[in-house]
Amino acid sequence: MGWTDMGNASGSLDTADLDGTLVPPWYYEAPPRLTDMFLATFIWGFTIAIAAFSCTKAVRQTYRSWTRSHRLNAYIVMIWLEWTSCVATTATSWLFLENFINPSVWYFTGMLCMWTIQVQCLTQIMTNRIALIMYNPDRAIKLKWAVGIAIGIINITVFCIWVPARLQISPAYIRANQIWDRAEKCIFLIIDGFLNGYFMYLIRTKLIANGLDKYKLVYRFNLVMVVFSLSLDVMVIGLMSLPDDDVCLSHQTPHRDEHSRALGEGTQNVDPSPQLSCRPQSLLRQQPSRRRLSPHHV
Template sequence: SRFTVYGPFVDQYTYQIHPITCGDLITAYVVFGLAMCFAILAVFIACQQTQRSRVPLKSLYVWMIWLEIVASLGLALLAFSYLIKVLRPSLYFYLGIVVSQLRVIYQVQILLQIICNRINVILQDQKKGTLLCIGTFVLVSIINVSVGIIWIPACLQISDRRVVFLAVVWIRVNTIWDRTEKVLFFLLDAALNWYFVRVVKRNLIGNGMEKYRPLVRFNQRMILISLLMDLLIIGAMSLHNGFVYAMFHPLAYLVKLNIEMSMANLIMKIVVGT
């Protein structure tokens, strides 16, 4: 078969390619189609928000939303191309998947920074908001770097013939840490969104600005959907094919990005009083 591993650091005789079943392909096509629908919607909203920005090239928010869209599309195309056997497994392929998620740091980093930016807009203490952004950036960066260090050797099934158990160790550590990482991001996402609602209630509604109450109600509903996306990724980890599981990441991230951009639109409408 032409669909074999190639490139450095992998042994084409011992490398095991996970079989791709009909069920895997059906799931991949459905998830890829949904991801493309949300990508189109995200591009539409992003174009509107970019046009409204006075200096889009200097806007950190504009850069973050476009980088998130590009990163999500890159990961979706790479994983889908592998599943339909257009791309073969190799060091370059796995590095491509990691690089496709690197926009600022990673996709999750961008989404969480957008939430921090939303909180920072409302916080009265800007120093506290800056520390929140930096603290989130450092924490997520540490987690993402550790994931990259563990994930690539596990996927390449790297091992020395003299130390056969090394590949097994990488794979087991990757399995445990991957799940731990997703739970940590779930908790961090929930904490930041809860803090946003708390800040709005205390700093705005608590001071008689009742026009922000719809923002709180909308955010509380969207938090549920956003956290469901995190749970969707965690649930997809039970799938036997890791690349089908990877397809759920772009879908979840694009849904969450649409939520964040819709939140930004609502905040703008409330602020201008329309």
């Protein structure tokens, strides 16, 4: 059956068959295994614990800033936006894996909105940190605008590619997402490395070189954290090359119960659904996984 024959008799999508808003009838779920769900739940709990610790620190910083100036500066606003978007992303991702949220254009778009807030706030926090020790305010403003525009262009391209790929609109979108997902993470790695490297350079040349030896410990600590952070970015890019997220055998349909997307470890494969049998072979070979929900990492 051709690609144009997958809708109803007239060639258009039958909205009665959609699982969610703008989800095509040939949409196929690749549910995670039960062990993956256990791991995701453990990581979610660990994330919530760290979020609670981060929240207390953000509250203290907000209180100190408010007592000094009686207003909220840009840094305070960005750290709360960053914290809120991260918590919202991890919560909705877990609910999605547990089948409380169905796939739809609204869910995937919402995840991208949260991801956009995260990367924009994170990079602007880094540029604000650089601006504190950059003696040229004009250069600091230009740096903020340059980083913001570059990240914004990446955000727009991800919106145009990632959502259609997650909705499995066509094999072309899925293939484009496989390529661009790795490319944009490499771009983020370069931007992250540049901002952190420039910050370390300014500490060494503007502070330590002028006799402020108390910043040596700060310099060494941040150097270790920068290496650790960049290593995690490289690891994420490497994990994306694993074949598990991109392979879906056309002759196997994982068993799932009616309550969760998780797979049992010892379950047998059952016959493919009628919708699966009419999907193009290129989609069956390039099926995106539901386990990695964010484009950054989301």
